[in-house]
Amino acid sequence: MRSGYGRSIFEPLLPLILGRDSSGEVAAVGASVKSLTVGQKVFGALHPTAVRGTYTDYAILSEDELSPKPASVTHVEASAIPFAALTAWRALKSTARIAEGKRLLVIGGGGAVGFSAIQIAVATGCYVTTTCGNKIIDRLMAAGAEEAVDYTSEVDIEPVIKGKFDAVRDTIGVPETEKIGTNLLNRGGHYMTLQGEAAALSDRYGLPIGLPVATAVLFKKRVQYKSSHGIGLGLPSHGSDIKSSGHESWVQSNHL
Numbered sequence: 001m002r003s004g005y006g007r008s009i010f011e012p013l014l015p016l017i018l019g020r021d022s023s024g025e026v027a028a029v030g031a032s033v034k035s036l037t038v039g040q041k042v043f044g045a046l047h048p049t050a051v052r053g054t055y056t057d058y059a060i061l062s063e064d065e066l067s068p069k070p071a072s073v074t075h076v077e078a079s080a081i082p083f084a085a086l087t088a089w090r091a092l093k094s095t096a097r098i099a100e101g102k103r104l105l106v107i108g109g110g111g112a113v114g115f116s117a118i119q120i121a122v123a124t125g126c127y128v129t130t131t132c133g134n135k136i137i138d139r140l141m142a143a144g145a146e147e148a149v150d151y152t153s154e155v156d157i158e159p160v161i162k163g164k165f166d167a168v169r170d171t172i173g174v175p176e177t178e179k180i181g182t183n184l185l186n187r188g189g190h191y192m193t194l195q196g197e198a199a200a201l202s203d204r205y206g207l208p209i210g211l212p213v214a215t216a217v218l219f220k221k222r223v224q225y226k227s228s229h230g231i232g233l234g235l236p237s238h239g240s241d242i243k244s245s246g247h248e249s250w251v252q253s254n255h256l
């Protein structure tokens with residue numbers, strides 16, 4: 001975004017404060033806020049559609065966008081969790097509805113969304129395979145992945161990955177990873193990508209042409225994958241299912 005991605009959508013909103021995650025102390029609360037008190041240490045994330053951001057000293061979040069920060073994590077650690085973890089949660093729990101014993105492939109398990117996806121799936125009792133760079137393999141195995149394949153060491157990683165999967169979370173979303181992910185899915189499985197074409201096509205052709213073309217491309221892919229692979233294609237699903245209640249708190253962000 002800093003280098004201009006999504007400018008067709010965001011340019012009219014400039015100047016724009018970026019950032020979704022926040023961790024800090026409650027500085028003030030609205031009259032109807034029940035569960036938070038001034039001085040409490042909290043962390044959370046703004047709704048994906050919020051126009052204001054959190055790269056600020058003070059951020060305004062609604063009551064249901066915040067949770068008490070566990071004492072075991074610092075503000076820096078806590079602020080790295082919410083949006084990435086909610087993005088992973090939404091795909092795995094709301095879209096794929098993963099359950100104990102299911103097999104999940106996380107493409108790009110070393111990133112913020114991928115690492116969250118691995119931990120959520122392992123905690124659910126799934127068997128997790130991931131692709132990642134070689135430096136992070138030990139960490140992902142320690143988090144409970146059954147297999148971690150170094151995407152930098154093999155020319156073709158698809159034959160190296162063992163078995164087929166009930167769901168694929170592709171956090172990279174380039175044609176090469178899309179091919180691997182869709183080929184390795186069981187029929188009826190979910191391929192979930194984070195890369196839609198809406199922003200890129202709108203940047204290139206403008207919103208009135210870019211958005212309908214992106215919708216048409218997605219529809220075509222969905223029909224194609226349904227008939228060729230018998231699988232569902234998930235839209236980029238960012239952030240949370242949280243809905244704003246209008247009950248807001250000011251959070252003084254120590255670290256964002």
Ligand SMILES: NC(=O)c1ccc[n+]([C@@H]2O[C@H](COP(=O)([O-])OP(=O)(O)OC[C@H]3O[C@@H](n4cnc5c(N)ncnc54)[C@H](OP(=O)(O)O)[C@@H]3O)[C@@H](O)[C@H]2O)c1
Nearest residue numbers: 083084087108110111112113114131132133151171194238
């Ligand atoms: N973070 C969020 O809160 C959030 C929320 C919504 C959507 N997203 C979107 O989700 C996507 C991923 O974001 P992220 O924050 O998780 O990224 P990130 O933390 O920057 O991590 C990306 C990871 O992908 C790995 N990687 C790159 N190419 C790969 C490949 N071909 N195969 C396997 N792994 C590969 C990198 O490993 P190496 O470093 O070892 O190369 C790195 O660990 C982005 O499109 C982002 O816009 C992010």
